[in-house]
Amino acid sequence: MSTTVNSIEPIVWRDDRLHLLDQRKLPGEHVWLDYGQSDAVAEAIRLMVVRGAPAIGVTAAYAVVLAARQAWNTAGVTWKQAMTAPLAKLENARPTAVNLFWAVEHMRQFYMNLADQYSPEEALLEEAKKLHQQDVNANKTMGRLGSGLLDNNSVVLTHCNAGALATAGFGTALGVIRQGYQDGKIKHVYVDETRPWLQGARLTAWELIQEQIPMTLQADSAAALLMASGQLDWVIVGADRIAANGDVANKIGTYSLAILAKYHKVKVMVVAPTSTIDWDIQDGSLIPIEQRDSCEVTQINGEWIAPEKVSALNPAFDVTPAKLIDAIVTEAGVILSPTLEKMQTLQAD
Numbered sequence: 001m002s003t004t005v006n007s008i009e010p011i012v013w014r015d016d017r018l019h020l021l022d023q024r025k026l027p028g029e030h031v032w033l034d035y036g037q038s039d040a041v042a043e044a045i046r047l048m049v050v051r052g053a054p055a056i057g058v059t060a061a062y063a064v065v066l067a068a069r070q071a072w073n074t075a076g077v078t079w080k081q082a083m084t085a086p087l088a089k090l091e092n093a094r095p096t097a098v099n100l101f102w103a104v105e106h107m108r109q110f111y112m113n114l115a116d117q118y119s120p121e122e123a124l125l126e127e128a129k130k131l132h133q134q135d136v137n138a139n140k141t142m143g144r145l146g147s148g149l150l151d152n153n154s155v156v157l158t159h160c161n162a163g164a165l166a167t168a169g170f171g172t173a174l175g176v177i178r179q180g181y182q183d184g185k186i187k188h189v190y191v192d193e194t195r196p197w198l199q200g201a202r203l204t205a206w207e208l209i210q211e212q213i214p215m216t217l218q219a220d221s222a223a224a225l226l227m228a229s230g231q232l233d234w235v236i237v238g239a240d241r242i243a244a245n246g247d248v249a250n251k252i253g254t255y256s257l258a259i260l261a262k263y264h265k266v267k268v269m270v271v272a273p274t275s276t277i278d279w280d281i282q283d284g285s286l287i288p289i290e291q292r293d294s295c296e297v298t299q300i301n302g303e304w305i306a307p308e309k310v311s312a313l314n315p316a317f318d319v320t321p322a323k324l325i326d327a328i329v330t331e332a333g334v335i336l337s338p339t340l341e342k343m344q345t346l347q348a349d
């Protein structure tokens with residue numbers, strides 16, 4: 001059994017700077033980049049040095065600390081006024097993962113209560129570290145709750161990377177898979193390669209192999225055949241934004257998996273912290289979907305795989321209706337067959 005369950009930490013604050021494990025380079029190269037300016041962190045989020053909704057949120061919280069350091073040294077305006085532009089830049093980095101907006105807003109509310117005449121950096125750093133630790137704790141709780149839903153020796157399929165790399169550590173969907181494997185609930189994991197950015201092939205496979213969890217990588221288009229074979233028990237995925245009624249935005253391809261799963265009577269579990277729920281959005285049709293550069297579809301590692309003049313569509317996420325989901329697992333509890341009313345029981349906390 002694995003002893004490295006907590007070992008992957010993609011976000012580290014050290015020597016007054018933010019250090020990010022460059023996820024564009026994994027698994028081939030382990031490159032750490034470090035940041036002292038919040039605008040550079042916003043760019044790192046946009047370019048997917050760090051990715052995955054909870055990881056983006058924690059990164060943004062640390063970027064607010066860097067923005068405050070800079071704002072404190074800005075002449076002519078109060079530091080609170082000088083925070084406006086860098087925070088707007090952070091919020092513009094990526095549109096779908098609501099954890100980004102949640103974290104920036106949390107930090108904003110926090111600093112608005114601080115005195116104008118003292119440097120806010122230390123207090124904000126403590127708060128960012130708190131959010132960082134809260135995310136790890138939430139993942140461990142979700143791991144236990146999600147594992148509790150599985151029968152012994154289940155076979156599961158996951159899409160994208162909702163692992164330690166996509167969070168502050170341990171992972172959401174991969175947190176359930178880690179815990180489920182330790183509990184004897186999971187015997188095998190199928191991993192979608194996750195076109196076009198290949199989060200599954202590059203990141204999820206890397207995480208599972210390090211922990212010696214039995215896995216098989218497959219092309220996304222192989223999922224239907226796998227389900228038709230009758231081997232699969234659950235699809236387990238993360239989320240980038242969950243609407244108040246339980247509709248889920250997640251990596252492009254999740255919706256197709258959920259439709260296939262319904263047809264083949266395979267269950268679907270979505271694992272996400274409550275910071276991924278957008279209570280202001282009534283249903284999934286209102287979730288903004290990020291459109292990324294077509295070169296992610298037409299090229300691999302900078303090499304053209306399509307004719308150079310081709311036009312390509314690259315939506316990064318899709319929305320799975322709540323009625324296709326069997327369970328939403330959060331740190332505040334599990335919602336089975338989610339509806340607006342059932343989801344609201346999470347909000348009470």
Ligand code: MRU
Pocket residue numbers: 051052053054097159160161162163166167171172173199237238239240250251252316
């Ligand atoms: O574009 P990405 O790699 O940031 O997308 C990530 C996903 O879709 C994940 O499944 C989701 O953020 C959940 S991560 C715990």
